[in-house]
Each structure stands twice: as structure tokens, then as C-alpha cells.
Amino acid sequence: MKQLSGIDATFLYMETDQTPMHVAGLTLYDLPKGFRGSFHKHFTDFFKGRVHLIPIFGMKLAKAMWQVDHPGWVDAGELDFDYHIQSAKLPKPGNQKQLEEMVATLHAERLDRKKPLWQFTVIEGLEGRQAALYSKVHHAAVDGGAGMVITKALYDVTDQPREVDPPEPKKPTRKPSDLERAILGLSDVAANMARQQLTIMENIPKMLGQVSDMVAPVLAGKVGLPQLLAPRTPFNVTVEAKRSYAARSISLSDVKAIGKATGTKLNDVVMAITSGAARAYLTKRQELPDAALVAFVPISMREVGNSDINNQVFGMNVPLATNYGDPLKRLKKIAQESGASKTLAGSVKDAAPKDFTLIGAPTLLPGLMQLYGATKLADHIPQAVNMCISNTQGPPFPLFCAGAKVTALYPVSIATHGVALNVTVQSYLDHLDFGITADHKAMPDADVFADLIVASFEDLKQAVKKAQGKEPA
Template identity: 40%
Template structure:
């Protein structure tokens, strides 16, 4: 058996029917030329041959008596592939919008905790004869970087990889479940170990707290907490900051990675700063449409990895920081500057306390209490009344920059599917893959039924940033226009009404490997 850390178990204890705690991905696939086989059967055979490469495939939960302590991972030696790998056929005409809606529904259902916590769906019936695959894995056993390692177990760099060496045969256990005495003993031992870990980290935690107190230029010469620049402790209230239901809306878009990198280089900002600015601009346009744009700048919760380089263990080693989105700034270039300053300050703050953030902590007697509090928080709808710590979750996950293959099919996209929560009804996650930034927007359908509009605005904001950069470059190249350009830059940027025309045309992929994706998307918008 293997114990869940305190952080891993938190994703189990805080899960409710309204807030499933699994993450996933949506991949559009290109089958080999002239393919005549049954791809669903090929996928099952592919997974069967790779299950020994990742413990995620074969481990399941063993719950402690009376939920007095965190559960443990145990080996499941009888995994039912017909359950874990399923076939779905979209109804005609099989548009991209239909696919997004179906993935939203699949992502809203809880996983069976009596089985290993992963599911794959092979989806056919798409326009043009394409295929798709949607996968989901419980967050209790995986974070962003662990997910990348998990993908390596099932993805290949060529459509015809070398055969995988079969695993060594292990004798099956006769007992289906662990005994009560064995579980209780394991819980007691693990709890003691967790307390020891916590005590050992206390000096680091104390040093981290002291590092947050810096001299401030006050007349009294006192000291105060050092918070990231341009960061408000609590975000403003918006329609996104409400208690959520279990219904989901989902939308995807793609932006060329090279264009975003070049924009950051020209503006002296990082790739992540520009991604944040694109998301901020899309939210600004969306809320302006509804007359709900707050005067106070919105803020975003940003996951931050705590992993040591090279660590690919299947668990959670992540924390969260908060930074401004500068949605009160009209000019997209000025907004990037503000975001960049806030990002640098947040990184410095996180760097000073990162080593002291615990990912394993004792929770003896707490699981049932945490579950009860999580359920009560959702049902009481406190998120509708309390000021939000942040307005939205935004995550940027680095990925492979070369084409990957799955069961012989080429991956055209790597759209993430993440987790909205009470108080933050929208999650905007982007995964870089093979020269593109693939955005996946998942939201509570009641709070954000028109998540497609926000996805469209991602493209419009990206183009607005590029246009502003071109205008600045033109002004620098033509000195007599510099004054006029500066005057125009000082004017607020008007938020245009959303066009009724198909926005996906603006996202036509220039990479040949993704022409099929752009064609499928254009047919739906």
C-alpha cells in the first residue's frame, strides 16, 4: 500500500457532486492514411500493453474505517478495461461544438472510487471522419507535471514505436480488500510520520514568515507584510464568483505559440505574462458585454509547482499564488506591463516561502469533517456572498513541442479540461503543444452558459495585442508619427461588439499537421 499525502487526500475530502475533482484532456486525432481497423479496439490493446508503465492505471483507494484517516493506494490486479476505456459516437453532424458540449457533460460526473481513478473515451462520428479522445484522471493522484509524466507512458514520438517489454508476472493476492486491523495500523504509523515531517518543517516555515516582513518607508520605521505589487488581497465581485452546480460548459481555442513568444519578447514580458494578458482581455470584453466589468482589477489564482527538477512521482506537489489581471487597464500593452510587474513580485514572494509549504500534513480524524464542511459550504451558497480571494483560475502548463502519437494516431490538439469551484466558476487552462497554445475553458454552465464567447474573445484579444505592437513599431520607424501614436495609445481601448461571423476562422492553424482541426472548428462556428 501507498499512503496519500495530506494534499492528495484534500482533493478527495473536498470533492462533492457539484465539484468533481478530476482533470482531463481533449485530443483531436488524425488516423494513419488508409486506416481500416477498429480504433477503439486498438486503444484498448495499446493501454493494456502500457499499464505497467504508470501506477495510475492499476492503483485504487482503500478507505480507512470510519474515515478517521486518509485512504491509501492499493494495487488492483483485476482492472476492467471495458469499463475504463469506452466508445462514444457523436450524433450527426458531429460538429466541434457538439464535441465540446459532450466533453462538458462527461467531465461533470463523479468517478467510481472502488476502481482505479482514470477513464478514457474514444469518440468518433466527427465531421470529416476524424477521431477524438477525452481522458480524465482524479486530481488526488496527479498534478500538471505528474500528468505530463503520465502522458509519456501512453504517448509515442512515432506512429510505429518499438514494442514495449511485457511486465513481469506477479502472483495475484487472494484478498480483495485489506483488513481493518491492517488499515488501522497503517493509519496510525502514517499519522506519526506526518507529525514528524511537520515538526521538521517548522524552522523553514518560521524563516519563510520572517522573510515576508520587510522594512516599509513609514515615519514610525515599522515593518509590514510584503505583498506582491499590484495585488489586492480580495478580488471584486463578478458573475463568475458564485456557488456552482455540477453542470459544465466547455470551449476550446488555439493560438500560435510563436506569435505569443514574439509578443512577449518585443514587450520585455514572459510568455506567461502575455497568456495572462490574453485571458484578462477576454474577461474584460466578456464582462463589458454584460455591463458587469468591475472598476477594481480582477485577480487570478495561479497554480505553482513545488516539484524538484526531474521529479515525476504520481502525486500532488503544487501550491497557489494570486496576481492581478489588470482588467481596469484598457490598453492591452499597458495591461501586460502591470501584469508583468505583479507576476515578478508574486514569483519573488513564492520563491521565499516555497520550501516551507507543506504538501503532507496529518489529518487524523479530519476527513469526515473536511467532507462535511465542503458540502455545507456549497449548499449554503456562501460563495454568493463572501468576497472572492480570486476571480478566476488560470493555469499555463508547458508541454511537448513535437508531434505525439497515441495508438498509432497523431495528436492534433492537447486541450486541457480542469476544475471550476465554488467562488471561481471559470477555469482557464492552457497547454502548449507542438507549436500551439491550446486553451481549455471549463465553467459552471449556470454561471457561464456562454463560455464560447470568452473563448472567442481570447482570439480577438490576441489579435489586438499584435495590432498594438505593430502600431508601436510603425511609430518607432516613422518619427513624425510617434506623437500621434502616443496620443492614441493614451485613449481607452474600445471593446468591440462580438461579431456574429464564425470566430474560428481567425484561428485557422498554419501548421499542416493541424489543418484538420481548423477545418473541423470552422464548420461549427
């Protein structure tokens, strides 16, 4: 049994019926020329020959003895493809709005923990001879970087699928007895605790040095104190089971041009676009706070070339300058705040724990999460952030799946208690694909927010042109 790290297991412990902890994608395909019949059957036959390229798809959870420590991954045996690859069809006309509503419904359903923690739904009936794939995998198994490993296994760079070597025969293994499991489990707990205590002791000098480096610029007056708490918004509530979802695309070339013209990074521009949409959305509802909204922005700790299927993420909080009306001023303020936050996060991320062992965690931590939701504490206590904004680099070249051309790669992410809005972005070819995932009660109209993303992008683009002395197109 390969035990989950503390970070991976935390996504299991955080999961309730109201807070599913899977991440997902919505992929759009142009059907192969002349294709007839069921794309679900066509895709299933294709993927059966690829599934072994993603080892985690053949693993399921196994509890530690007496649940004294984190669970682990064990071989799942023969896969139930009737469960893992579902079929759905949109009613006519099969438009974008209908697709988004279906994805919102599918995304609210938890994965079955008795099976490998992934499920695909092939969606047919889209207008324009298209099909879609909604693919969800539990966050305990993957982060954004690991998700790219799945993408590489699933897709090809031409419309002719590449030859894939068949899986190697599995070697028979003896199932340990209950006594052996108990001894191994207790020894693993003891070893994990000893290893992590040693790691903490080794990191103390580094941590003290990094705290000193972090505080020195503040004491010297070079940077100000970070914004520690976010203002209250409709997004900072206890979430319910129902989800809202929308997807939109904008030009990647134009976003890069904005960054080049303003001396800012692509991620700064993405945050500024999202900030403009949040400002407009809350202004329309007469709920825009005076203080700037704050976003949690994940940072990958994955080294170049690392293809491990697990979570390797850290994060930073970035004020979004929603108290600035001018798009350019907002962008420059965000770039300034983002740079300071990244410096701060970079100074402590190496010392941050990447694993933890807590005796009884599989029982204690889910109970605390249930209590947090049941008492609706998120409706009352201050939050550090208002939303999550994540940006992942995707392939700049065309992808194909089972002969069908991929036209968009929209992310579908997580909403949780206190942070009911998640904006996740992935680049593909020459566009940025935005996926807006929200609690339905907090934001029933994710499509309105998505349209404001596009409008905010256009406002920023025109502001840059005006600043350069060019007439708007």
C-alpha cells in the first residue's frame, strides 16, 4: 500500500456532501469528419487501451489499520467502465448554456470511494457537430501539474492515435494478514512521526532565517504589511450541495500583449481581468466593499520534469485592487501586490510542511469539517480570501482524442465553505479558457460573471490602447 501524504489526504478529510473535493475539466471536441454513431462507445473503446498509462486510475483507497493514519492506494483490480465512463446527451438545441448546466449538476456529485477516484462523462448532442468530455478526478490524487500527465496520456498531436504499448502483466502479491497490517500500520505511523519531527527540527534554522528575511523589508519600510483579512462578500458563505458553472475563452495573444505593454506578467493580467469582473458583479448587486477583495492563488512546487501523480502546491494571497475603478491602475496595483505576495510566499514555502501525521486524522478531521459546515461558521467568521484564482499553462499546439480535435480545455474546480467562488484558467492554442465554479446559492448566475470576465478583458484591452495613443478598434 502506498500511503497518501498529509496534503493529499487532507482533500479526503475536507470532503462532505456539500464540499466535493474533485477537480475536473470540460473538453470540447470537433467530431472526426464523417463520424457517425456513438462517440461514447468510440471514446470508451479508445480509452480502454490508454487507461494503464495513468497508474492512479487503477488504484483505489484502502484505510489504514484502525484508521490511525492516512489511507493509502492499492490495486483496484478490474475496472468497472460502466461506472468510470458515463454517457449523457443534451436535449436540442444542445447549446453552451445547456452544457454548462449539465456540468454544474455532474460536478456536484461525489465520487464513489469504493472505486478508483475518477469518472468521465461523454456528452453528446452538442450543436455544431461537437461532443464534450467532463472528466473529474479527486484532488487527493492530482493537482494541476499532475493533471497534465493525464492530458499527455489521453491526447495525441495528430488525428491518428499513436500506438500504445499494452500494460505489463501484474505480478501476483500476497495479501497481508490483519496482524501484519496492524504491525505495518503502527510502524508506519511511528516512522512517519519520527521522520516529520526530524524534518521540522532540520527546518527550524531555515524557517527562522526566512521569517527574518520576510520581516526585514517591513521593518525597513520598503514594503507595507500584507492585507491579512478579506472584506465580507456574498462569496464568503457556507456552501450547499448545488453548483453553478460557466466557461468562456479570450485571446491569449491579446493578454500577452497587455502584459508586454504594461510590464506585467500574464498571471497579473488574469487577476486584473477577474478583478474587473468581480467589481462589476458586486457593484451591480450593490455589495462591493470599500476594501479590496483578496484572492488565493496556488503556486506549484513541482520541479521541471516531475510527473508524480500527487499534490505539490503552495499558495499566496493577493489583494485584487477592486477599489480601483480604472482598469490600468487596477492592473498595476495587482502587479505590485502580486510581486510582494510572491516574494513573501517564496520566503517561507521551502520551510512549509509538505506532509503531516496526526493519529486518528481520518476520523477527527472529517468530523471537524462536518461541524464547520453544520454550524455555518463561514457565514460569520472573517475570511483571509474572497475567491480562488488559478492559472495553468496548457499546450500551445492542437490536441486530438480518439481522432476528434480538441477545441477548448475548460477547467472545473472547487467551491468550499467560506470561499464559494473559484476562477480557474488554462491556456490552449491561442486562447485562455476560463472556468467559473461557484456555489449556486452564493452565485446562481455564473454565466453573468463569465460574461463580465469577457467584458473586463475588453475594457482592459481598450484602456491599454488608449494609453498607447491608439484609437480603439
